[in-house]
Structure formats: C-alpha cells, structure tokens
Amino acid sequence: MAHADGPQAVQDPQRPQPGQAALGEPILEIRDLVKHYPLTQGVLFKKQVGAVKAVDGVSFDLRKGETLGIVGESGCGKSTLAKMLVGLERPTSGQIRYQGQDIATLSGRAMKSVRRNIQMVFQDPYTSLNPRMTVGDIVGEPYEIHPEVAPKGDRRKRVQELLDVVGLNPEYINRYPHQFSGGQRQRIGIARGLALRPEIIVADEPVSALDVSVQAQVVNLLEGLQDEFDLSYVFIAHDLSVVRHISDRVAVMYLGRLAEIGTDEQIYDHPTHPYTQALLSAVPVPDPEAREHRERILLAGDVPSPADPPSGCRFRTRCWKAQPLCAEVVPPLEVPAEFQDTESPARHASACHFAEERHVVPSD
C-alpha cells in the first residue's frame, strides 16, 4: 500500500484517455457516507430533537484521472459531501477509502499526510480568501501545515510558479485579493489548491459566481491543469451544461442521496430517473428554436426538509410516477433489472423502482 508520506504515488501508466474513463481504477471509494447535523432545543440544557440529514447514505467511486461531476439543487448536500471528502467535516458514518485505506476515521498525523493529497477549491472567490493576506501568503499557506513539501527558502519561488501555472502574473505575489477580479480570485484559489501537489481536487461550485466569458477561461484552466498534473476531480456545480462539458461521469443528488450515476452521455442523453429527467428538462438552452418543441417537466411543490425526508424514495412527494411501493421501499442505486441484460446506454445505476428512459434534452 502506498503511503502519502513518501513521494507521490507511482503514476498509473494506464491513465484513461478522455472517453475511456471507465478504464481508470478507483482512487477514492465512498461507501454509505452519512452526515447528520444534530438539531437541538433548549438554551442551557441542549437536547437533541432530531437531525438534518444533509448526506444520508452516498456511495460512489472516483476513478484515477477522471472528472466526476455532482449536480443537484441547493440544499441537497453537495457541499457537505465535499467537505467530508477533504476532511473539513467528520462523517457521522460510512467510509472514504483512499488507496484502499479508510481515511474517514483517521486523525492526527496519519490524517494530515493523507489529506495532503485531497485538496479543495471553494465556491466563492470573494469570501473564501482572507482579505488581509497577500496572494503569496494565501497560496503558500498550505506549506505552513505541510512544511515538508516546500522548505522555507523555496516557498516564494514555488508560489510564483503556481501563479504562473494558473495564468496570473507572478509579480502579483504581494497584492491583496481585493485588487483582483472574480475570475482572478478563483485562479488564486486554484493555485492554493495545487500547492501541495494533490492527486485529487474537490471543486465546490468553482465557476458559479463568474460571468460567462470568465467562466470559460477558468473551465479551460481546470481542464488544462488536470492533464498537466494528472489530477482526478470531483466537480460540483448546479449548472448542468458546465458539468456535462467538464465531466467524464456525472452523479445526480437529491435530498442527501444519489438518484442516478453514469457517463455524461448516459445521464444527459439516456436518463432513467424521474428527478434527473425533470432537472434536465428545466434547463434553459441557448437556442430559441428549441422552445417550441420542448417538453418541460414542471415539478410540483418544494423540496422536503432534510430533517424529515420522505420514507422510501425521497423524490416520491414530487414524482409523477410514484406508486405505493415508493413509500415503502428505498430504491437502491443500481442498474435497474430491465436494463441489466441490454447494451443500451440506459444501463447505468438509477435509484428508481420504475426507471425508464426518456429523452428530455433537445439536440440539433
């Protein structure tokens, strides 16, 4: 078993080429991951009266060199999941296996050395950077925690190299975050995420706050860095077009659980879960010709509270196909029986008792 204390793990010579992501071996294995935030009552004597089930039994693999996109509407648990992956939140239960070892329960030094390889890029370049620190301090801060990566005398040079890599002028090292535009601040956040030469980057809405023209620049940067540094990405966003563009595989999340997971083509062109279908059908596409012949699935009502999710299938309160079975039995995330023996792209994991294919994305 490779240890993160040593040099970076040996590169896999069979690193998947684009489109062959299925060949990569898992670098992270997530099993039944759960995060419940306790709900308490009382001022003096706090007693737990329930829990927000922010993430409630999520399993998936991240393969070496791939980008796994995670989509879902606000409050479905994406950020909580991301924070558990990078060690910012401790799971209530479940496993996060990295190179075969469960890192969810590690602590102290062991945790620190493993975590070096899994870094996060945050959503909001405006609030995630300390306004009183220079860009050099921000990007170099991870070296304070991991001095073994870059000896003190070396750091300035390293930081300047990182700035160069993300397309910022290395001479800006002494400037402050407010002197940069939103897109440039996101580049600073990316440079910081790269500082420890991680294998995995978890990016939580990294382009959501940016204007389209700048968003394209940052998306291209992330794609370039992935090739250059052999990175595996977990890419979280609510913009389904951006996620399709950047991801090899996509997981759809609803109310703390995964509804469906597959390649970008399987999920966007052959979705079998009703929630995925509703979500995709609601995305406005930049083509005025599409509006006449487009069928939109309008969902009724709001998402239920994660403190009191529906029994059985979590989507059943808004699903137009719900049957009594849906309230009784939790649908497992697996290839539905009717597609198991087919070659169809509908043959991918979908947590629905009545999964069927439906085309919802207009194409020309």
Add this chain to the structure above:
Amino acid sequence: MSGQTTGPGEDATLLEVRDLRVEFRTRDGVAQAVNGVSYRVAAGQTLAVLGESGSGKSVTAQAVMGILDSPPGFVTGGEVVFQGRDLLKLGKDERRKVRGAKMAMIFQDALSSLNPVLSVGAQLGEMFRVHEGTSRKEARERAVELMERVGIPAARQRVGDYPHQFSGGMRQRIMIAMALALAPDLIIADEPTTALDVTVQAQVMDLLAELQREYHMGLILITHDLGVVADVADTIAVMYAGRIVETAPVHHLYKAPAHPYTRGLLESIPRLDHKGQELYAIKGLPPNPAAIPPGCPFHPRCPLARDVCRTDPPPLYDVGPGRTSACHFWKETLDGAR
C-alpha cells in the same frame, strides 16, 4: 431605432429609451455606467437586456424606473419616453404615480426587497390602499386573490406570514404579485430567477410569461443567462461597458450575431446536448467603468480589432430589419469572419 412609427399589426411602442446616459460621481472619480443606451419595448413584447455584470443593465433600469441612487448617480442625458411622455421631464410626484401603477419592477433578491417586518398580506394590501384608497378589509381580500393568482398554495392561510417564512421560489412569486398589483403596462424584471434553482426558475419564468400574455404587458427581462433569453425573449439588446452593442430579434441573434462580443458570448457557453471541445474564451476582462478604453470599448478583447477600432467609437449601425450593431466590421462579423 428612432421614431415611434408602427407598422400594421405591430404593437405600439410602450417605452422608448433614447441615448440615456448615467454617471456615478464618487470620491474615486466619475464612472460612466451608462453611455448612450437606446432601446424600445412594445406592449405584449419581451425585450431581454443581456450583459455581463457591471455592464450597466441595472443602472439603466433604475434610471428608467426613476429609482436611481442619486447622489452618487446622475442622469446626464437622454430621454425615457413612456406612453408618449418623457419621464425625465416629469416632477417627483408625477413620476411616483407612474411607478407602481404603470410600470413596476421585480428584483433578483426578494428577501431584501420585501419588508421583513410586515406580513406579505399587509405589503400587498398597502399597494391598493395607497394607490387606490381601498379599505383595509378589501385590500386584504385582494391580496389573497393576487397570491392565489401567482400560485401560492393555501394563500388565505398564509396571507399573514412574513417574507422569511416562504421558500425562495414562493418569495419570488410574492414579488411578482407586488409588481402586478396595480396592473401595470410595463414590468422590468432584473435577474428575477438568478438566485433560484433550475426547476424553480422554470416555474417562475412560466408564471411571468403567462401573466404577461394575460395582461398584455411589456416586459424588460434583465439577465446574463443566454438560455433564459432564448426561452422567452422576442428581441434582445446586448450591453457592454454601458452601451448597447447589438439589438436583434431573438432568432437572428442566435443564428448570426452581428457583433464580435455577442458571438464570443454565444461560443463561450458549454452545451447541454453534447460534451463539446475546449470552450472558446473571450480574452481579458470587461473594462472598469471609470476607465473605458477609447474607440470601441471592446477593442482590447476583440479578435477582429483593427486600427480604426482603437480610435473611432463605432455608431450603432442599422444592419438589417430590426437589427443594429455597434461594430465597424458588422458585415464581416455577420458573414462569419474570425
């Protein structure tokens, strides 16, 4: 672009903005936020104003509505002709009468535009009491009707609830109800669904479109989302650095843009229906409104820029029926030059 002549079968012009200019005078200097914006909307029509943040979309709308933050903002030129009258020439009281009764605005953030300490019923009812002198009881009744009309479930039970007790989508519906209360002829919606999830956005946009048809209102939809625009707009005005750089009927603009900036925007968005190659990215950043480049303000980022672009500001050329472009090389751009 000028004149109010309407052809047969075409709706009369409801609002025409001509050469509007707004500047902000601050300690750091003067920022030219709006530099000669012209657009028009007809009854029953939707004009989308598209542009990146800071391009002047909201400030233009605030000047049209008469709610510009002044000082530091000042209208320094132009006309806002609404139903035949230049609003900029009206007194404060007359202006206030137009606002609310004839034109209303919907904002992105309902939570900060609604009063947090008044129930939604009281806020809706106040519109009728102030503008129409309705009794308290009747105002409440009409508030309930409006809430029902915009699709708030159990409206009668919820009329006494406060804004924070509603979900984001429901709050946006309440703001639409507020705007609709006095049956205005024009609604300006400034990024009304930007803060909402896609499934909720679809519901809210549907509601807006339905109400617009029902009341035959003009709608100005301000957004940065090329998808939303394609879904609902009749015509589009693209803004850059406080100017309109292109106007066109929606189908034409997406098929053949006449301005390099518009084309850059269209090419830089990823697609939902296929994975696509590397994204096209417009180089550089939009300019700071306190230091707009001379000549064509887009020239430092434009792949087609030539010497003339660095010195001569392009006028808004007529480039086809209902189409304008502020580019010296609009013909080449239309023909697909890179």
